[in-house]
Each structure stands twice: as structure tokens, then as C-alpha cells.
Amino acid sequence: MEFGSIEREIHVDATPEVVYEVVSTPEHLRGWWPDDADLEPVPGATGTLTFGDGTSPDATICPLTVVEADPPKRFSFRWVYEEGEIAAAGNSLLITFDLVSAGAGTLLRMTETGFRERGWEAALLEEQYNDHVSGWDYYLPRLAPYVAGLVQTP
């Protein structure tokens, strides 16, 4: 196991063009990761990933910077850096999607690097910026005691 990075791959029965769209456009990002996304898939463009209800003060808005946008082969961006900083190696995590045509489908390879440079703290953050699906596992147990408290109040 390489502790400085995470690598995953998956075969998708869809063309690289379709997969590229899914990993790089806000409309589709919302379907598989954050609650909201605002970004232009253009190198150097900055955007945001929103975790939680964007209109609530509890929402986490995470800046991102697109590094490479080479459809339908590669899309990469940096995230988990302090707001106001310029994302670079050493202060952020880099997520890269490589798409390789495989038969009628696509081999999608995801790499997330920067944990060693950015330190342990980044892994804790990445864990917190979880998707809305597992997010409910976090919020629901906290909601029950809160509701119980309301009921008991005379």
C-alpha cells in the first residue's frame, strides 16, 4: 500500500467522451460526490465543491483549481487548500482522472496524491468532505437526540 497516494480503477461500459463528461461537469459531479459543484472544466479555472446545504451556514464550501482538462483523456484538479491560497504541489491534494479506451468502454483510473506532502491533516479533511450519501450516516444519529430534546422540553 502506498501511503502517499490513493489509486483506484474501474471499467465503465460507456465511451471515454461520456465518462469525461461525468467526471468533469458540475451537473454530473453533483450526482456522485458533492451536494453542489461550480466549476468550468478549463485549465487554471477555479471553482468550488459544496458539501451540505449551500444556503445554510453549516455548509462546507471547498475551493478547487482545474489543472488539466484534456477531453476525453485526462481531467485533474487540486483541492483541500486554504481559501485565498494558490493551489500548488505541497499545499493541496491533486485528483487525476485518466481515461483509456477499452473495447466499447473505458478504463477509468483515479489517483489522489499529496497526502505525504500535505500531511496527515489533509487525510482527515478528505474524510470529512464525504459525499452526501454517507453524509446521512453522520447526520441522522445526531438528529435523533436533538429531536428527543425538543419533545422533552415542556
Next chain:
Amino acid sequence: MSVTVDDELWSAVGDPIRRRMLDLLLTDGGGTATTLSERLPVTRQAVAKHLGVLDRAGLVHATPSGRERIYAVDEAQFARAVAQLASVGAAWDARLRRIKRIAEAIQLTRDNRTDT
């Protein structure tokens, strides 16, 4: 636990030689700088230095034994280091499965459109 200590833990497991050392210590149940250097392509001095890093990160504990120190893995701290990245990895597995589902649904819709 402070962030500084966490950073040490992270960089401690970030080095391939140190990971190899942890593997050996886990398999053998413990070892000294001398026994480890016999099984690694580095000098005893280098091993001693790496053991120092692992010790500061809380990943190993030393017990004096004659002129040597016997090192063993701190299982709790080691489990903590492994669990951290495993959980981030598991999150990515789930995300990629959703990417797959969405992309395949789009592909199906487009294929059907061209068929008709």
C-alpha cells in the same frame, strides 16, 4: 492528538524502507537495529535512524535488552495510520461506482436514441 504528531505519523509511514521495517517487525513480533539491517539493503546506522523516526511517531516502542534495544510495533497507532487511508480509499470506491452507474445510464440513453 496534535496535528504536529499526526504529520509525523504520516511521514513516518510515507517512506518505503520504514514500511518494510514495520512489515518485518509485525511478522517477527519485534527486532533490533542489527536484526533488521541484516534483512534490509541499508546499514545498521540507517535502520537506527529510521527506528528513531518510527519511535517519535509512536509507531514502535523500544525495550532495552543488554547493549541493544528491542523494537516492537505499537499496534493501536499502526491501526490508526492504516484506517485513515483505508477510509479515504473506501469513499473513492463508492464514488467511482456512482460514476460508473451515471455514465452507463447516459450511454444507454444515447445508444437507444441512435437505434431509433
